[in-house]
Amino acid sequence: MILRLSWLLLAATVRAASLSLQSPRFTISASDATQLRSDTLSLTKKPEPLTLGATDTLKLTFQITDNDEGKGVQPHQTFLRFYDKVSGEEGIQPVRVTPGGKAKFELNMARPPTSIPPTTQNPLEVSLILGSFVHAPAKYDLFDIYLPASQTPAEHPDEASFHVLPTIEHTFRPEQKLPPQFISAVFAAAVLSPWVVLIGLWGKVGVRVPHLFSPSIVPFTVLLGGFEVLLVWYWVDLKLGQVLLYGGMLAIPTVFAGKQALYTTGEWRAGQK
Structure with missing residues:
Protein backbone atom coordinates (compact mmCIF):
# COMPACT_ATOMS: atom_id res chain seq x y z
CA MET A 1 0.00 0.00 0.00
CA ILE A 2 2.80 2.38 0.92
CA LEU A 3 4.62 1.53 -2.32
CA ARG A 4 1.50 2.30 -4.37
CA LEU A 5 1.07 5.66 -2.64
CA SER A 6 4.72 6.47 -3.36
CA TRP A 7 4.21 5.82 -7.07
CA LEU A 8 1.08 7.98 -7.12
CA LEU A 9 2.90 10.80 -5.35
CA LEU A 10 5.79 10.57 -7.82
CA ALA A 11 3.40 10.63 -10.78
CA ALA A 12 1.64 13.69 -9.37
CA THR A 13 4.98 15.44 -8.89
CA VAL A 14 6.07 14.73 -12.46
CA ARG A 15 2.72 15.84 -13.83
CA ALA A 16 2.92 19.09 -11.90
CA ALA A 17 6.39 19.92 -13.25
CA SER A 18 5.61 21.62 -16.58
CA LEU A 19 7.05 24.36 -18.75
CA SER A 20 5.44 27.60 -19.83
CA LEU A 21 6.27 30.24 -22.41
CA GLN A 22 6.62 33.85 -21.35
CA SER A 23 6.74 37.05 -23.43
CA PRO A 24 6.91 35.52 -26.91
CA ARG A 25 7.45 38.29 -29.43
CA PHE A 26 8.37 38.53 -33.11
CA THR A 27 9.86 41.32 -35.20
CA ILE A 28 10.16 41.53 -38.98
CA SER A 29 12.73 43.94 -40.37
CA ALA A 30 13.97 44.80 -43.85
CA SER A 31 17.54 44.58 -45.10
CA ASP A 32 18.14 48.22 -44.10
CA ALA A 33 17.00 47.46 -40.50
CA THR A 34 13.62 49.12 -41.05
CA GLN A 35 11.03 47.51 -38.79
CA LEU A 36 8.15 46.18 -40.90
CA ARG A 37 6.07 44.44 -38.25
CA SER A 38 6.37 43.67 -34.56
CA ASP A 39 3.92 42.14 -32.13
CA THR A 40 3.50 39.93 -29.09
CA LEU A 41 2.38 36.36 -29.70
CA SER A 42 -0.67 34.87 -28.05
CA LEU A 43 -0.50 31.22 -27.03
CA THR A 44 -4.25 30.77 -27.52
CA LYS A 45 -4.78 32.43 -30.89
CA LYS A 46 -2.50 32.74 -33.89
CA PRO A 47 -1.88 36.21 -35.32
CA GLU A 48 -2.40 37.11 -38.94
CA PRO A 49 0.05 35.14 -41.13
CA LEU A 50 3.52 36.62 -41.29
CA THR A 51 5.16 37.38 -44.63
CA LEU A 52 8.89 37.57 -45.29
CA GLY A 53 10.53 38.98 -48.41
CA ALA A 54 13.68 37.71 -50.05
CA THR A 55 15.88 39.97 -47.88
CA ASP A 56 13.73 40.31 -44.74
CA THR A 57 14.69 39.03 -41.31
CA LEU A 58 12.46 37.48 -38.64
CA LYS A 59 13.49 37.74 -34.99
CA LEU A 60 11.70 35.66 -32.37
CA THR A 61 12.31 36.05 -28.63
CA PHE A 62 10.74 34.31 -25.63
CA GLN A 63 11.53 32.94 -22.20
CA ILE A 64 10.88 29.45 -20.86
CA THR A 65 9.91 29.19 -17.22
CA ASP A 66 8.90 26.56 -14.73
CA ASN A 67 5.12 26.65 -14.40
CA ASP A 68 5.23 26.19 -10.62
CA GLU A 69 8.18 28.28 -9.49
CA GLY A 70 8.11 30.86 -12.29
CA LYS A 71 11.88 30.68 -12.65
CA GLY A 72 13.58 30.55 -16.01
CA VAL A 73 14.77 27.07 -16.98
CA GLN A 74 16.77 25.62 -19.82
CA PRO A 75 15.06 22.63 -21.50
CA HIS A 76 17.20 19.84 -22.79
CA GLN A 77 15.81 20.29 -26.31
CA THR A 78 14.19 23.30 -27.97
CA PHE A 79 13.11 23.22 -31.61
CA LEU A 80 11.13 25.29 -34.07
CA ARG A 81 9.12 23.18 -36.50
CA PHE A 82 8.30 24.53 -39.96
CA TYR A 83 5.54 22.43 -41.50
CA ASP A 84 3.86 22.62 -44.91
CA LYS A 85 0.41 21.11 -44.42
CA VAL A 86 -0.19 20.75 -48.17
CA SER A 87 3.00 18.94 -49.20
CA GLY A 88 3.72 17.29 -45.85
CA GLU A 89 7.29 18.63 -45.87
CA GLU A 90 8.75 19.79 -42.58
CA GLY A 91 11.97 21.22 -41.20
CA ILE A 92 13.34 21.28 -37.67
CA GLN A 93 15.54 24.16 -36.51
CA PRO A 94 17.26 23.99 -33.07
CA VAL A 95 17.00 27.06 -30.84
CA ARG A 96 19.62 28.06 -28.28
CA VAL A 97 18.33 28.75 -24.79
CA THR A 98 20.35 30.33 -21.99
CA PRO A 99 20.46 28.78 -18.49
CA GLY A 100 17.99 31.49 -17.47
CA GLY A 101 15.48 30.28 -20.07
CA LYS A 102 15.84 33.20 -22.50
CA ALA A 103 15.86 32.30 -26.19
CA LYS A 104 16.35 34.22 -29.40
CA PHE A 105 15.89 32.93 -32.94
CA GLU A 106 16.70 34.80 -36.15
CA LEU A 107 15.65 33.82 -39.67
CA ASN A 108 17.45 35.79 -42.38
CA MET A 109 15.97 35.06 -45.80
CA ALA A 110 19.13 36.34 -47.48
CA ARG A 111 20.85 33.28 -45.97
CA PRO A 112 18.06 30.84 -45.08
CA PRO A 113 19.03 27.70 -43.13
CA THR A 114 19.00 24.38 -44.94
CA SER A 115 16.49 23.00 -42.44
CA ILE A 116 13.67 25.10 -43.95
CA PRO A 117 11.53 22.83 -46.16
CA PRO A 118 10.91 23.71 -49.82
CA THR A 119 8.43 26.56 -49.95
CA THR A 120 5.65 27.33 -52.41
CA GLN A 121 2.67 29.68 -52.29
CA ASN A 122 1.40 27.85 -49.20
CA PRO A 123 2.22 29.12 -45.70
CA LEU A 124 4.35 27.19 -43.24
CA GLU A 125 2.98 26.39 -39.80
CA VAL A 126 5.55 27.32 -37.14
CA SER A 127 5.40 25.63 -33.76
CA LEU A 128 7.74 25.48 -30.76
CA ILE A 129 8.62 22.08 -29.27
CA LEU A 130 10.16 21.77 -25.79
CA GLY A 131 11.65 18.60 -24.34
CA SER A 132 13.04 18.02 -20.87
CA PHE A 133 13.94 15.11 -18.61
CA VAL A 134 12.44 16.75 -15.52
CA LYS A 139 4.30 22.23 -27.87
CA TYR A 140 3.08 25.71 -28.81
CA ASP A 141 1.58 26.67 -32.17
CA LEU A 142 3.03 30.13 -32.76
CA PHE A 143 2.05 31.46 -36.20
CA ASP A 144 1.83 30.81 -39.93
CA ILE A 145 4.40 32.38 -42.21
CA TYR A 146 4.73 32.97 -45.94
CA LEU A 147 8.27 32.60 -47.29
CA PRO A 148 9.59 33.28 -50.80
CA ALA A 149 9.14 30.30 -53.10
CA SER A 150 12.14 28.02 -53.26
CA GLN A 151 14.19 27.93 -56.42
CA THR A 152 14.62 24.70 -58.32
CA PRO A 153 17.86 23.11 -57.09
CA ALA A 154 20.63 22.62 -59.60
CA GLU A 155 20.91 19.11 -60.99
CA HIS A 156 23.67 17.07 -59.40
CA PRO A 157 26.39 15.87 -61.80
CA ASP A 158 25.63 12.26 -60.84
CA GLU A 159 21.86 12.65 -61.13
CA ALA A 160 21.68 10.53 -64.29
CA SER A 161 23.42 7.64 -62.52
CA PHE A 162 20.45 7.16 -60.19
CA HIS A 163 17.83 6.64 -62.89
CA VAL A 164 16.90 3.57 -64.89
CA LEU A 165 19.14 3.28 -67.93
CA PRO A 166 17.79 2.18 -71.31
CA THR A 167 17.89 -1.52 -72.08
CA ILE A 168 21.06 -2.63 -73.82
CA GLU A 169 20.15 -4.34 -77.07
CA HIS A 170 22.91 -6.24 -78.83
CA THR A 171 23.11 -5.82 -82.58
CA PHE A 172 25.10 -8.06 -84.86
CA ARG A 173 26.53 -7.24 -88.23
CA PRO A 174 24.96 -9.01 -91.18
CA LEU A 192 49.71 -15.06 -109.35
CA SER A 193 50.74 -13.32 -112.58
CA PRO A 194 54.14 -12.09 -111.26
CA TRP A 195 55.07 -15.66 -110.45
CA SER A 216 79.56 -23.94 -96.77
CA ILE A 217 76.22 -22.74 -98.22
CA VAL A 218 73.68 -25.27 -96.89
CA PRO A 219 73.76 -24.07 -93.22
CA PHE A 220 72.99 -20.50 -94.27
CA THR A 221 70.17 -21.66 -96.55
CA VAL A 222 68.69 -23.84 -93.81
CA LEU A 223 68.80 -20.99 -91.29
CA LEU A 224 67.04 -18.65 -93.73
CA GLY A 225 64.39 -21.32 -94.16
CA GLY A 226 64.11 -21.45 -90.37
CA PHE A 227 63.22 -17.75 -90.33
CA GLU A 228 60.48 -18.38 -92.87
CA VAL A 229 59.12 -21.23 -90.75
CA LEU A 230 59.22 -18.96 -87.68
CA LEU A 231 57.14 -16.31 -89.47
CA VAL A 232 54.56 -18.90 -90.50
CA TRP A 233 54.48 -20.23 -86.93
CA TYR A 234 53.96 -16.68 -85.62
CA TRP A 235 51.04 -16.22 -87.98
CA VAL A 236 49.49 -19.48 -86.74
CA ASP A 237 50.21 -19.65 -83.01
CA LEU A 238 53.14 -17.72 -81.55
CA LYS A 239 53.09 -14.37 -79.76
CA LEU A 240 55.35 -11.44 -80.53
CA GLY A 241 57.58 -12.00 -77.50
CA GLN A 242 58.15 -15.61 -78.47
CA VAL A 243 58.98 -14.64 -82.05
CA LEU A 244 61.58 -12.14 -80.85
CA LEU A 245 63.11 -14.74 -78.53
CA TYR A 246 63.33 -17.48 -81.16
CA GLY A 266 84.13 -14.87 -102.81
CA GLU A 267 86.82 -17.54 -103.08
CA TRP A 268 84.89 -19.30 -105.85
CA ARG A 269 84.55 -16.10 -107.82
CA ALA A 270 88.22 -15.26 -107.32
CA GLY A 271 89.24 -18.71 -108.58
CA GLN A 272 87.14 -18.29 -111.73
CA LYS A 273 88.87 -15.06 -112.73
Missing part, protein backbone atom coordinates in the same frame (compact mmCIF):
# COMPACT_ATOMS: atom_id res chain seq x y z
CA HIS A 135 9.46 18.54 -17.07
CA ALA A 136 6.57 17.44 -19.18
CA PRO A 137 7.07 18.05 -22.93
CA ALA A 138 5.31 21.04 -24.42
CA GLU A 175 26.97 -11.76 -92.76
CA GLN A 176 29.61 -10.53 -95.14
CA LYS A 177 28.63 -10.91 -98.75
CA LEU A 178 31.18 -12.71 -100.92
CA PRO A 179 32.03 -11.18 -104.29
CA PRO A 180 31.11 -13.05 -107.48
CA GLN A 181 33.40 -15.94 -108.40
CA PHE A 182 34.46 -14.23 -111.62
CA ILE A 183 35.83 -11.19 -109.74
CA SER A 184 37.61 -13.46 -107.26
CA ALA A 185 39.21 -15.38 -110.13
CA VAL A 186 40.39 -12.15 -111.79
CA PHE A 187 42.09 -10.89 -108.64
CA ALA A 188 43.60 -14.32 -107.94
CA ALA A 189 45.09 -14.31 -111.44
CA ALA A 190 46.46 -10.79 -110.86
CA VAL A 191 48.19 -11.98 -107.69
CA VAL A 196 54.14 -16.75 -113.97
CA VAL A 197 56.32 -14.00 -115.41
CA LEU A 198 59.19 -14.92 -113.08
CA ILE A 199 59.05 -18.61 -113.98
CA GLY A 200 58.92 -17.73 -117.68
CA LEU A 201 62.00 -15.53 -117.40
CA TRP A 202 63.83 -18.22 -115.45
CA GLY A 203 63.01 -20.65 -118.25
CA LYS A 204 64.68 -18.38 -120.81
CA VAL A 205 67.68 -17.32 -118.73
CA GLY A 206 68.19 -20.60 -116.94
CA VAL A 207 68.63 -21.04 -113.22
CA ARG A 208 72.14 -22.07 -112.26
CA VAL A 209 73.03 -22.54 -108.61
CA PRO A 210 76.06 -24.82 -108.78
CA HIS A 211 77.15 -24.51 -105.14
CA LEU A 212 73.72 -24.39 -103.46
CA PHE A 213 74.19 -27.69 -101.65
CA SER A 214 77.86 -27.26 -100.76
CA PRO A 215 78.78 -27.66 -97.06
CA GLY A 247 64.41 -14.99 -83.82
CA GLY A 248 67.25 -13.79 -81.60
CA MET A 249 68.39 -17.37 -81.07
CA LEU A 250 68.38 -18.00 -84.84
CA ALA A 251 70.09 -14.71 -85.64
CA ILE A 252 73.40 -15.64 -83.97
CA PRO A 253 74.20 -18.78 -86.03
CA THR A 254 72.73 -17.12 -89.14
CA VAL A 255 75.28 -14.30 -88.92
CA PHE A 256 78.23 -16.70 -88.76
CA ALA A 257 76.76 -19.01 -91.43
CA GLY A 258 76.15 -16.05 -93.73
CA LYS A 259 79.66 -14.76 -93.20
CA GLN A 260 81.07 -18.19 -94.07
CA ALA A 261 78.84 -18.44 -97.15
CA LEU A 262 79.95 -15.02 -98.40
CA TYR A 263 83.61 -15.87 -97.80
CA THR A 264 83.29 -19.17 -99.71
CA THR A 265 81.41 -17.51 -102.57
Whole structure:
Protein backbone atom coordinates (compact mmCIF):
# COMPACT_ATOMS: atom_id res chain seq x y z
CA MET A 1 0.00 0.00 0.00
CA ILE A 2 2.80 2.38 0.92
CA LEU A 3 4.62 1.53 -2.32
CA ARG A 4 1.50 2.30 -4.37
CA LEU A 5 1.07 5.66 -2.64
CA SER A 6 4.72 6.47 -3.36
CA TRP A 7 4.21 5.82 -7.07
CA LEU A 8 1.08 7.98 -7.12
CA LEU A 9 2.90 10.80 -5.35
CA LEU A 10 5.79 10.57 -7.82
CA ALA A 11 3.40 10.63 -10.78
CA ALA A 12 1.64 13.69 -9.37
CA THR A 13 4.98 15.44 -8.89
CA VAL A 14 6.07 14.73 -12.46
CA ARG A 15 2.72 15.84 -13.83
CA ALA A 16 2.92 19.09 -11.90
CA ALA A 17 6.39 19.92 -13.25
CA SER A 18 5.61 21.62 -16.58
CA LEU A 19 7.05 24.36 -18.75
CA SER A 20 5.44 27.60 -19.83
CA LEU A 21 6.27 30.24 -22.41
CA GLN A 22 6.62 33.85 -21.35
CA SER A 23 6.74 37.05 -23.43
CA PRO A 24 6.91 35.52 -26.91
CA ARG A 25 7.45 38.29 -29.43
CA PHE A 26 8.37 38.53 -33.11
CA THR A 27 9.86 41.32 -35.20
CA ILE A 28 10.16 41.53 -38.98
CA SER A 29 12.73 43.94 -40.37
CA ALA A 30 13.97 44.80 -43.85
CA SER A 31 17.54 44.58 -45.10
CA ASP A 32 18.14 48.22 -44.10
CA ALA A 33 17.00 47.46 -40.50
CA THR A 34 13.62 49.12 -41.05
CA GLN A 35 11.03 47.51 -38.79
CA LEU A 36 8.15 46.18 -40.90
CA ARG A 37 6.07 44.44 -38.25
CA SER A 38 6.37 43.67 -34.56
CA ASP A 39 3.92 42.14 -32.13
CA THR A 40 3.50 39.93 -29.09
CA LEU A 41 2.38 36.36 -29.70
CA SER A 42 -0.67 34.87 -28.05
CA LEU A 43 -0.50 31.22 -27.03
CA THR A 44 -4.25 30.77 -27.52
CA LYS A 45 -4.78 32.43 -30.89
CA LYS A 46 -2.50 32.74 -33.89
CA PRO A 47 -1.88 36.21 -35.32
CA GLU A 48 -2.40 37.11 -38.94
CA PRO A 49 0.05 35.14 -41.13
CA LEU A 50 3.52 36.62 -41.29
CA THR A 51 5.16 37.38 -44.63
CA LEU A 52 8.89 37.57 -45.29
CA GLY A 53 10.53 38.98 -48.41
CA ALA A 54 13.68 37.71 -50.05
CA THR A 55 15.88 39.97 -47.88
CA ASP A 56 13.73 40.31 -44.74
CA THR A 57 14.69 39.03 -41.31
CA LEU A 58 12.46 37.48 -38.64
CA LYS A 59 13.49 37.74 -34.99
CA LEU A 60 11.70 35.66 -32.37
CA THR A 61 12.31 36.05 -28.63
CA PHE A 62 10.74 34.31 -25.63
CA GLN A 63 11.53 32.94 -22.20
CA ILE A 64 10.88 29.45 -20.86
CA THR A 65 9.91 29.19 -17.22
CA ASP A 66 8.90 26.56 -14.73
CA ASN A 67 5.12 26.65 -14.40
CA ASP A 68 5.23 26.19 -10.62
CA GLU A 69 8.18 28.28 -9.49
CA GLY A 70 8.11 30.86 -12.29
CA LYS A 71 11.88 30.68 -12.65
CA GLY A 72 13.58 30.55 -16.01
CA VAL A 73 14.77 27.07 -16.98
CA GLN A 74 16.77 25.62 -19.82
CA PRO A 75 15.06 22.63 -21.50
CA HIS A 76 17.20 19.84 -22.79
CA GLN A 77 15.81 20.29 -26.31
CA THR A 78 14.19 23.30 -27.97
CA PHE A 79 13.11 23.22 -31.61
CA LEU A 80 11.13 25.29 -34.07
CA ARG A 81 9.12 23.18 -36.50
CA PHE A 82 8.30 24.53 -39.96
CA TYR A 83 5.54 22.43 -41.50
CA ASP A 84 3.86 22.62 -44.91
CA LYS A 85 0.41 21.11 -44.42
CA VAL A 86 -0.19 20.75 -48.17
CA SER A 87 3.00 18.94 -49.20
CA GLY A 88 3.72 17.29 -45.85
CA GLU A 89 7.29 18.63 -45.87
CA GLU A 90 8.75 19.79 -42.58
CA GLY A 91 11.97 21.22 -41.20
CA ILE A 92 13.34 21.28 -37.67
CA GLN A 93 15.54 24.16 -36.51
CA PRO A 94 17.26 23.99 -33.07
CA VAL A 95 17.00 27.06 -30.84
CA ARG A 96 19.62 28.06 -28.28
CA VAL A 97 18.33 28.75 -24.79
CA THR A 98 20.35 30.33 -21.99
CA PRO A 99 20.46 28.78 -18.49
CA GLY A 100 17.99 31.49 -17.47
CA GLY A 101 15.48 30.28 -20.07
CA LYS A 102 15.84 33.20 -22.50
CA ALA A 103 15.86 32.30 -26.19
CA LYS A 104 16.35 34.22 -29.40
CA PHE A 105 15.89 32.93 -32.94
CA GLU A 106 16.70 34.80 -36.15
CA LEU A 107 15.65 33.82 -39.67
CA ASN A 108 17.45 35.79 -42.38
CA MET A 109 15.97 35.06 -45.80
CA ALA A 110 19.13 36.34 -47.48
CA ARG A 111 20.85 33.28 -45.97
CA PRO A 112 18.06 30.84 -45.08
CA PRO A 113 19.03 27.70 -43.13
CA THR A 114 19.00 24.38 -44.94
CA SER A 115 16.49 23.00 -42.44
CA ILE A 116 13.67 25.10 -43.95
CA PRO A 117 11.53 22.83 -46.16
CA PRO A 118 10.91 23.71 -49.82
CA THR A 119 8.43 26.56 -49.95
CA THR A 120 5.65 27.33 -52.41
CA GLN A 121 2.67 29.68 -52.29
CA ASN A 122 1.40 27.85 -49.20
CA PRO A 123 2.22 29.12 -45.70
CA LEU A 124 4.35 27.19 -43.24
CA GLU A 125 2.98 26.39 -39.80
CA VAL A 126 5.55 27.32 -37.14
CA SER A 127 5.40 25.63 -33.76
CA LEU A 128 7.74 25.48 -30.76
CA ILE A 129 8.62 22.08 -29.27
CA LEU A 130 10.16 21.77 -25.79
CA GLY A 131 11.65 18.60 -24.34
CA SER A 132 13.04 18.02 -20.87
CA PHE A 133 13.94 15.11 -18.61
CA VAL A 134 12.44 16.75 -15.52
CA HIS A 135 9.46 18.54 -17.07
CA ALA A 136 6.57 17.44 -19.18
CA PRO A 137 7.07 18.05 -22.93
CA ALA A 138 5.31 21.04 -24.42
CA LYS A 139 4.30 22.23 -27.87
CA TYR A 140 3.08 25.71 -28.81
CA ASP A 141 1.58 26.67 -32.17
CA LEU A 142 3.03 30.13 -32.76
CA PHE A 143 2.05 31.46 -36.20
CA ASP A 144 1.83 30.81 -39.93
CA ILE A 145 4.40 32.38 -42.21
CA TYR A 146 4.73 32.97 -45.94
CA LEU A 147 8.27 32.60 -47.29
CA PRO A 148 9.59 33.28 -50.80
CA ALA A 149 9.14 30.30 -53.10
CA SER A 150 12.14 28.02 -53.26
CA GLN A 151 14.19 27.93 -56.42
CA THR A 152 14.62 24.70 -58.32
CA PRO A 153 17.86 23.11 -57.09
CA ALA A 154 20.63 22.62 -59.60
CA GLU A 155 20.91 19.11 -60.99
CA HIS A 156 23.67 17.07 -59.40
CA PRO A 157 26.39 15.87 -61.80
CA ASP A 158 25.63 12.26 -60.84
CA GLU A 159 21.86 12.65 -61.13
CA ALA A 160 21.68 10.53 -64.29
CA SER A 161 23.42 7.64 -62.52
CA PHE A 162 20.45 7.16 -60.19
CA HIS A 163 17.83 6.64 -62.89
CA VAL A 164 16.90 3.57 -64.89
CA LEU A 165 19.14 3.28 -67.93
CA PRO A 166 17.79 2.18 -71.31
CA THR A 167 17.89 -1.52 -72.08
CA ILE A 168 21.06 -2.63 -73.82
CA GLU A 169 20.15 -4.34 -77.07
CA HIS A 170 22.91 -6.24 -78.83
CA THR A 171 23.11 -5.82 -82.58
CA PHE A 172 25.10 -8.06 -84.86
CA ARG A 173 26.53 -7.24 -88.23
CA PRO A 174 24.96 -9.01 -91.18
CA GLU A 175 26.97 -11.76 -92.76
CA GLN A 176 29.61 -10.53 -95.14
CA LYS A 177 28.63 -10.91 -98.75
CA LEU A 178 31.18 -12.71 -100.92
CA PRO A 179 32.03 -11.18 -104.29
CA PRO A 180 31.11 -13.05 -107.48
CA GLN A 181 33.40 -15.94 -108.40
CA PHE A 182 34.46 -14.23 -111.62
CA ILE A 183 35.83 -11.19 -109.74
CA SER A 184 37.61 -13.46 -107.26
CA ALA A 185 39.21 -15.38 -110.13
CA VAL A 186 40.39 -12.15 -111.79
CA PHE A 187 42.09 -10.89 -108.64
CA ALA A 188 43.60 -14.32 -107.94
CA ALA A 189 45.09 -14.31 -111.44
CA ALA A 190 46.46 -10.79 -110.86
CA VAL A 191 48.19 -11.98 -107.69
CA LEU A 192 49.71 -15.06 -109.35
CA SER A 193 50.74 -13.32 -112.58
CA PRO A 194 54.14 -12.09 -111.26
CA TRP A 195 55.07 -15.66 -110.45
CA VAL A 196 54.14 -16.75 -113.97
CA VAL A 197 56.32 -14.00 -115.41
CA LEU A 198 59.19 -14.92 -113.08
CA ILE A 199 59.05 -18.61 -113.98
CA GLY A 200 58.92 -17.73 -117.68
CA LEU A 201 62.00 -15.53 -117.40
CA TRP A 202 63.83 -18.22 -115.45
CA GLY A 203 63.01 -20.65 -118.25
CA LYS A 204 64.68 -18.38 -120.81
CA VAL A 205 67.68 -17.32 -118.73
CA GLY A 206 68.19 -20.60 -116.94
CA VAL A 207 68.63 -21.04 -113.22
CA ARG A 208 72.14 -22.07 -112.26
CA VAL A 209 73.03 -22.54 -108.61
CA PRO A 210 76.06 -24.82 -108.78
CA HIS A 211 77.15 -24.51 -105.14
CA LEU A 212 73.72 -24.39 -103.46
CA PHE A 213 74.19 -27.69 -101.65
CA SER A 214 77.86 -27.26 -100.76
CA PRO A 215 78.78 -27.66 -97.06
CA SER A 216 79.56 -23.94 -96.77
CA ILE A 217 76.22 -22.74 -98.22
CA VAL A 218 73.68 -25.27 -96.89
CA PRO A 219 73.76 -24.07 -93.22
CA PHE A 220 72.99 -20.50 -94.27
CA THR A 221 70.17 -21.66 -96.55
CA VAL A 222 68.69 -23.84 -93.81
CA LEU A 223 68.80 -20.99 -91.29
CA LEU A 224 67.04 -18.65 -93.73
CA GLY A 225 64.39 -21.32 -94.16
CA GLY A 226 64.11 -21.45 -90.37
CA PHE A 227 63.22 -17.75 -90.33
CA GLU A 228 60.48 -18.38 -92.87
CA VAL A 229 59.12 -21.23 -90.75
CA LEU A 230 59.22 -18.96 -87.68
CA LEU A 231 57.14 -16.31 -89.47
CA VAL A 232 54.56 -18.90 -90.50
CA TRP A 233 54.48 -20.23 -86.93
CA TYR A 234 53.96 -16.68 -85.62
CA TRP A 235 51.04 -16.22 -87.98
CA VAL A 236 49.49 -19.48 -86.74
CA ASP A 237 50.21 -19.65 -83.01
CA LEU A 238 53.14 -17.72 -81.55
CA LYS A 239 53.09 -14.37 -79.76
CA LEU A 240 55.35 -11.44 -80.53
CA GLY A 241 57.58 -12.00 -77.50
CA GLN A 242 58.15 -15.61 -78.47
CA VAL A 243 58.98 -14.64 -82.05
CA LEU A 244 61.58 -12.14 -80.85
CA LEU A 245 63.11 -14.74 -78.53
CA TYR A 246 63.33 -17.48 -81.16
CA GLY A 247 64.41 -14.99 -83.82
CA GLY A 248 67.25 -13.79 -81.60
CA MET A 249 68.39 -17.37 -81.07
CA LEU A 250 68.38 -18.00 -84.84
CA ALA A 251 70.09 -14.71 -85.64
CA ILE A 252 73.40 -15.64 -83.97
CA PRO A 253 74.20 -18.78 -86.03
CA THR A 254 72.73 -17.12 -89.14
CA VAL A 255 75.28 -14.30 -88.92
CA PHE A 256 78.23 -16.70 -88.76
CA ALA A 257 76.76 -19.01 -91.43
CA GLY A 258 76.15 -16.05 -93.73
CA LYS A 259 79.66 -14.76 -93.20
CA GLN A 260 81.07 -18.19 -94.07
CA ALA A 261 78.84 -18.44 -97.15
CA LEU A 262 79.95 -15.02 -98.40
CA TYR A 263 83.61 -15.87 -97.80
CA THR A 264 83.29 -19.17 -99.71
CA THR A 265 81.41 -17.51 -102.57
CA GLY A 266 84.13 -14.87 -102.81
CA GLU A 267 86.82 -17.54 -103.08
CA TRP A 268 84.89 -19.30 -105.85
CA ARG A 269 84.55 -16.10 -107.82
CA ALA A 270 88.22 -15.26 -107.32
CA GLY A 271 89.24 -18.71 -108.58
CA GLN A 272 87.14 -18.29 -111.73
CA LYS A 273 88.87 -15.06 -112.73
